[in-house]
């Protein structure tokens with residue numbers, strides 16, 4: 001693999017900022033290895049170089065991290081990039097061939113990360129038929145995420161729906177559980193503390209356990225007990241609801257391209 005730095009973050013908002021934080025804490029890149037092009041960069045990017053158009057030619061790798069609706073405007077920098085610059089896109093739904101075309105035929109990798117890259121515990125699905133683009137994307141994401149290679153680009157929609165959007169489903173679950181605790185008589189503070197701490201502890205337990213989630217669930221569920229009573233309410237709708245939710249995110253990912 002050729003040198004992948006300096007890396008230009010084309011867009012440094014929430015996801016670009018999460019990556020900068022993750023790279024900093026993992027020691028993956030020095031700040032001097034990173035540059036930013038963003039009219040309103042987030043706080044994580046504040047100390048990074050913001051090259052003028054001539055300076056863009058220094059970038060060896062470009063991380064495309066703007067909203068999918070804005071990516072074509074962002075790609076207007078293409079004529080200023082070095083001919084051998086490689087594009088690594090995290091934009092949901094935007095196809096590899098479209099990106100390659102907009103960036104003058106440069107090599108492209110697609111990655112779908114999630115915000116937990118900020119603490120080096122993300123998951124990042126990767127699709128890149130070009131070996132050099134794949135190697136660079138792996139070098140960027142492996143230090144901060146579990147990298148999951150995809151065999152076909154079409155699977156990127158499902159990866160987005162499960163792992164990219166997934167953190168929001170979990171946070172929505174915590175919100176709903178805390179609201180239900182309040183309804184059941186707890187104070188707002190106690191309900192929130194319980195819901196948050198329960199998810200954090202249970203996720204940590206899953207991380208350390210060799211058991212799959214179904215077995216961990218069984219370990220909590222006493223026959224005829226409270227958990228079984230709650231799961232009998234929750235589980236029948238949860239399966240089909242989750243299937244519908246993931247299908248809705250897949251549909252939206254297809255539309256965004």
Ligand SMILES: NC(=O)C1=CN([C@@H]2O[C@H](COP(=O)(O)OP(=O)(O)OC[C@H]3O[C@@H](n4cnc5c(N)ncnc54)[C@H](O)[C@@H]3O)[C@@H](O)[C@H]2O)C=CC1
Pocket residue numbers: 010011012013014015016037038039040041042064065066067068070073074090091092112113114115164165
């Ligand atoms: N937020 C998340 O959890 C995830 C987001 N993504 C993808 O990451 C991309 C960015 O999402 P967020 O960081 O959430 O959005 P964001 O809105 O927080 O950040 C986007 C940044 O792009 C900048 N920008 C807008 N136009 C630009 C241009 N022409 N040139 C350069 N920069 C420009 C904005 O100022 C902003 O700072 C999206 O394509 C999204 O699909 C992927 C995985 C997870």
Ligand SMILES: O=C(O)[C@@H]1CCC=N1
Pocket residue numbers: 092160164165
């Ligand atoms: O909501 C979105 O469209 C982006 C993609 C995955 C997470 N956030």
